[in-house]
Amino acid sequence: xxxxxxxxxxxxxxxxxxxxxxxxxxxxxxxxxxxxxxxxxxxxxxxxxxxxxxxxxxxxxxxxxxxxxxxxxxxxxxxxxxxxxxxxxxxxxxxxxxxxxxxxxxxxxxxxxxxxxxxxxxxxxxxxxxxxxxxxxxxxxxxxxxxxxx
Amino acid sequence: xxxxxxxxxxxxxxxxxxxxxxxxxxxxxxxxxxxxxxxxxxxxxxxxxxxxxxxxxxxxxxxxxxxxxxxxxxxxxxxxxxxxxxxxxxxxxxxxxxxxxxxxxxxxxxxxxxxxxxxxxxxxxxxxxxxxxxxxxxxxxxxxxxxxxxxxxxxxxxxxxxxxxxxxxxxxxxxxxxxxxxxxxxxxxxxxxxxxxxxxxxxxxxxxxxxxxxxxxxxxxxxxxxxxxxxxxxxxxxxxxxxxxxxxxxxxxxxxxxxxxxxxxxxxxxxxxxxxxxxxxxxxxxxxxxxxxxxxxxxxxxxxxxxxxxxxxxxxxxxxxxxxxxxxxxxxxxxxxxxxxxxxxxxxxxxxxxxxxxxxxxxxxxxxxxxxxxxxxxxxxxxxxxxxxxxxxxxxxxxxxxxxxxxxxxxxxxxxxxxxxxxxxxxxxxxxxxxxxxxxxxxxxxxxxxxxxxxxxxxxxxxxxxxxxxxxxxxxxxxxxxxxxxxxxxxxxxxxxxxxxxxxxxxxxxxxxxxxxxxxxxxxxxxxxxxxxxxxxxxxxxxxxxxxxx
Numbered sequence: 001x002x003x004x005x006x007x008x009x010x011x012x013x014x015x016x017x018x019x020x021x022x023x024x025x026x027x028x029x030x031x032x033x034x035x036x037x038x039x040x041x042x043x044x045x046x047x048x049x050x051x052x053x054x055x056x057x058x059x060x061x062x063x064x065x066x067x068x069x070x071x072x073x074x075x076x077x078x079x080x081x082x083x084x085x086x087x088x089x090x091x092x093x094x095x096x097x098x099x100x101x102x103x104x105x106x107x108x109x110x111x112x113x114x115x116x117x118x119x120x121x122x123x124x125x126x127x128x129x130x131x132x133x134x135x136x137x138x139x140x141x142x143x144x145x146x147x148x149x150x
Numbered sequence: 151x152x153x154x155x156x157x158x159x160x161x162x163x164x165x166x167x168x169x170x171x172x173x174x175x176x177x178x179x180x181x182x183x184x185x186x187x188x189x190x191x192x193x194x195x196x197x198x199x200x201x202x203x204x205x206x207x208x209x210x211x212x213x214x215x216x217x218x219x220x221x222x223x224x225x226x227x228x229x230x231x232x233x234x235x236x237x238x239x240x241x242x243x244x245x246x247x248x249x250x251x252x253x254x255x256x257x258x259x260x261x262x263x264x265x266x267x268x269x270x271x272x273x274x275x276x277x278x279x280x281x282x283x284x285x286x287x288x289x290x291x292x293x294x295x296x297x298x299x300x301x302x303x304x305x306x307x308x309x310x311x312x313x314x315x316x317x318x319x320x321x322x323x324x325x326x327x328x329x330x331x332x333x334x335x336x337x338x339x340x341x342x343x344x345x346x347x348x349x350x351x352x353x354x355x356x357x358x359x360x361x362x363x364x365x366x367x368x369x370x371x372x373x374x375x376x377x378x379x380x381x382x383x384x385x386x387x388x389x390x391x392x393x394x395x396x397x398x399x400x401x402x403x404x405x406x407x408x409x410x411x412x413x414x415x416x417x418x419x420x421x422x423x424x425x426x427x428x429x430x431x432x433x434x435x436x437x438x439x440x441x442x443x444x445x446x447x448x449x450x451x452x453x454x455x456x457x458x459x460x461x462x463x464x465x466x467x468x469x470x471x472x473x474x475x476x477x478x479x480x481x482x483x484x485x486x487x488x489x490x491x492x493x494x495x496x497x498x499x500x501x502x503x504x505x506x507x508x509x510x511x512x513x514x515x516x517x518x519x520x521x522x523x524x525x526x527x528x529x530x531x532x533x534x535x536x537x538x539x540x541x542x543x544x545x546x547x548x549x550x551x552x553x554x555x556x557x558x559x560x561x562x563x564x565x566x567x568x569x570x571x572x573x574x575x576x577x578x579x580x581x582x583x584x585x586x587x588x589x590x591x592x593x594x595x596x597x598x599x600x601x602x603x604x605x606x607x608x609x610x611x612x613x614x615x616x617x618x619x620x621x622x623x624x625x626x627x628x629x630x631x632x633x634x635x636x637x638x639x640x641x642x643x644x645x646x647x648x649x650x651x652x653x654x655x656x657x658x659x660x661x662x663x664x665x666x667x668x669x670x671x672x673x674x675x676x677x678x679x680x681x682x683x684x685x686x687x688x689x690x691x692x693x694x695x696x697x698x699x700x
Binding site: 079082085086114144148 | 301
């Protein structure tokens with residue numbers, strides 16, 4: 001599966017491990033609950049580890065551990081739930097997170113300009129044609145009133 | 151008034167292009183109903199009972215004559231020859247075709263207008279005092295700050311998908327004419343002991359189903375911290391505002407459920423991270439102030455004598471002056487209200503012909519600027535006293551000079567069941583009936599200052615809960631009924647009206663209102679306004695008469 005990362009199409013190298021599934025080798029993402037519960041095992045994991053955040057998760061709950069987290073996926077259950085935008089902003093602006101922040105789930109390709117401005121730099125889409133829409137819509141505006149996070 | 155820079159213009163042009171694509175994708179079936187709904191709302195498009203409704207932003211109520219002519223053109227070309235001014239200083243078109251809305255927005259963009267964030271769960275148009283810059287009781291001009299907030303709120307990347315809508319109002323005067331205590335954030339310009347202008351910040355006010363008076367969260371906020379403090383409040387609201395129930399999603403509920411003290415701690419903790427990094431510079435404020443410099447007033451304007459003669463010789467002119475004008479800070483100038491409350495027009499409605507004529511009058515007599523008030527009238531803010539008689543004659547010929555500003559027939563009224571898909575009851579028809587019952591101007595003038603607000607449902611678009619008399623349309627087994635409240639106020643003495651009793655039937659509402667006015671006339675003390683009388687007497691004397699026969 002391809003995603004958009006830093007305005008390029010690239011292959012996705014990560015897989016999400018459900019809370020009740022065993023860890024597998026390679027780059028994986030897990031829920032925040034699992035991270036908080038199995039932190040020691042995950043830090044020792046053979047491969048990179050990332051988090052898949054729900055909109056209701058608190059960034060402060062893992063902020064001190066960001067050096068161990070190489071990807072944060074913002075999982076939109078509902079495109080209208082704007083908490084994910086603040087999660088991204090906090091990760092970049094408050095906690096100086098430098099690795100990948102990826103929008104996944106039910107956000108709209110129409111929202112990617114805003115997402116990019118709060119620090120999201122990668123986009124997985126449910127439908128492949130949406131990848132083109134994402135690339136296109138990242139350029140919706142050439143001007144802005146507020147400073148962006150990156 | 152504010153003139154767009156190249157960047158401002160590019161931004162709204164790019165927004166038009168974006169919405170055009172979104173609308174095309176919707177018609178191609180690539181965006182679902184739900185998805186497109188969220189996007190169109192953020193561009194001012196509602197779907198109403200009969201047709202889409204387009205709400206155009208009137209930034210803190212200021213509109214140029216050129217913009218007014220464009221509104222007239224749109225009313226004529228895309229609508230049924232009229233538009234409607236709202237309680238938040240915006241302009242609504244009731245009959246545009248959805249597929250033509252991008253074209254309308256492109257037309258608006260040519261005169262520096264847009265419909266961005268006039269609906270949807272995002273930060274809305276910032277509203278302010280309609281007498282800003284000319285009021286005699288002004289501490290500081292709120293308009294430069296309104297423009298700073300307008301820009302900051304427009305297309306804010308983090309706060310466009312809030313739990314619910316979010317409204318900011320700014321007042322710079324001793325008397326609050328912008329209902330700031332009933333906004334999500336209300337800002338009062340105040341001076342500290344050193345004479346520096348800052349903000350008293352109110353939070354958590356609102357009308358609608360659960361009217362709540364805003365509370366002071368910061369008695370004095372330095373000017374340089376304006377945007378960082380707004381950002382802190384918005385981030386806390388975005389993260390912690392309820393999203394499980396849309397009726398509990400406004401910030402007023404978060405403040406109420408969290409408690410002001412705890413909410414303030416959350417905001418201050420967030421603000422501590424932001425305040426030093428994101429200061430508003432004095433240079434930036436000065437730059438914006440330059441956009442709102444006073445026009446070239448004629449300093450000899452008060453030497454005119456014709457004005458006094460007309461006042462003595464023409465009783466109708468004198469009556470209009472007494473009711474439809476406001477004092478101006480410059481001697482010899484007057485702010486003139488254009489009443490959009492003629493007896494035979496729905497409150498706030500204005501035709502294309504009237505709009506074009508108003509634009510001409512503004513060009514000739516008021517520096518080409520028009521303002522919208524939050525009570526759905528217009529203002530020419532800078533009319534020389536020598537021109538008042540002519541302006542009155544011209545407005546009278548257009549049926550825009552009904553001398554009823556601030557009186558019983560200057561009602562705030564929502565579109566109601568006639569247009570709105572949310573409404574439970576009609577409001578325009580009832581307003582008309584009350585107007586007909588109160589057709590004696592001398593009686594209206596004798597009653598004096600009175601604010602009647604009427605909404606067709608509990609969403610309360612017409613602010614019935616803060617009307618001196620509030621009327622709320624409710625549905626009772628398919629019939630239209632009306633609840634009455636007394637004693638509300640959206641001014642400095644903010645108050646939520648008290649319910650008079652059970653709702654009354656549609657054929658009894660006008661009688662109930664006239665009965666209430668009779669009780670006031672019989673019981674008032676000398677010089678006592680209706681609101682003062684209600685506050686002194688309580689609601690019982692009114693209640694006894696209204697329900698006397700039931």
